[in-house]
Amino acid sequence: MVFRKRTDTELETMGRDVRQMLGLNEEGGEFKVVYGSTADGNGELALQTRSILEVISDISSTVEVPPGHVTEQRVGPTMEPESEGIKGTMIRILCSREKSADAFTSVSYRDRWFWIDDRDFRSKKFFSFLMFIMTLTETGGKEGAPVVTINAGG
Secondary structure (H helix, E strand, O other): EOOOOOOOHHHHHHHHHHHHHOOOOOOOOOOEEEOOOOOOOOOOEOOOOOHHHHHHHHHHHOOOHHHHHHHHOOOOOOOOOOOOEEHHHHHOOOOOOOOOOOEEEEEEEOOOOEEOOOOOOOOOHHHHHHHHHHHOOOOOOOOOOOOEEEEOOO
């Protein structure tokens, strides 16, 4: 992380205040960002982020699920945005008995289709980002990897 010198005194003062709040060397310009709960001195900024599993678990709570699956206790009910701590749906995954003719991606599970509408740009963008992040966290071979179907316009 780099704090560049600014000629604007107000910005420089704000930068110094931020460095002080973060416990960094107030006059420093470069800092090492590390994973962890504590830093080794005022030249380092420690960040402890959520695991990919925690992120996916949060996202899955907003997937549209069949009421029968909730009744059978296969899954919890879909959490509604602006309730129970959710500030909005990051991705909208729909559910239907029939395969959507206009799905960006879809998967069949327990006689239902779960899919992202091809007109839902925000969900498509977020899904693509998640797939990219998953490739960064991948540690082994391809055996057992999830299969995703993405409509290529045909």
